[in-house]
Amino acid sequence: MHSTLRRTCVLFAVALLATVAGCGGSGLPSLTGTVTIDGKPAPAGVAIQFSPTAEGGSPSYAQTDANGKYEAQFSFNKNGIQQGEHSVKLIPGSVVTSMPEIGPDGRPVGPPPKNPLGSLPKTYWEEIEVIKINAGSNTHDIALTSE
Template identity: 40%
Template sequence: MRRTTQAARFLSLILVCAFIAGCGSDTGLVKVKGKVTLNGQPLEGATVEFQPTAADGSPSSGQTDANGRYELMYAFDTPGAMPGEHIVTIRTAGTFFDDEGNEIERQERVPAKYNTRSELTRTVEHGSNTINFEL
């Protein structure tokens, strides 16, 4: 009986350790940043979206700054993207909000082959990625 109790405790301890290790904070996401230029000039205010080609993948996106630089976010406060092949869209059209919360409608400045009919694909590798786009 005592041997069975010790074995049960040992098995329980192993299961708890496996659960804790499996539920860690490692999301599997990797850092992706880069720069977007249009006709040789930094593209400010563009949305860059990486959509994994894998059926179970979720997209990551980022906004370009005044220098055309972006960093992908998987969720509001979670930086990164899933490793693997992605279809990339880059667009400037849409409704945005300025620093005071005013709604701004922007027209599309990026050719359709980079957004609504995107031909862009990129592979996100494990580790840190710098992926630039010269449109």
């Protein structure tokens, strides 16, 4: 009797652990990658939108770190992305440029900081590409080139 109950509890615990660990707890596939601009890692703060091409889906978003790496997020507290095809695009205004250096006279010193995304084709804000997301872990690098 005790061994049957023990086996049932162990099986339940293993099934619960597999469910939580298998999908990172969100129940959604994961998506990570690196964004490059002209072969170099994109700066921190480049925002990307992954929109399902099928009706009824919800988009996921990502933002690059200082090494150009990203991880898709389904919501503020849930990592992941829906399975299926997604249109990938940049989100305008996503990179904050640094403030100019101010001299002792209170005026900017040198030229104003350049927006690192300013030389990219405008089509990147409409669609870069369409990618397919499978169950489990997905990796996709995004290579952008200047005009």
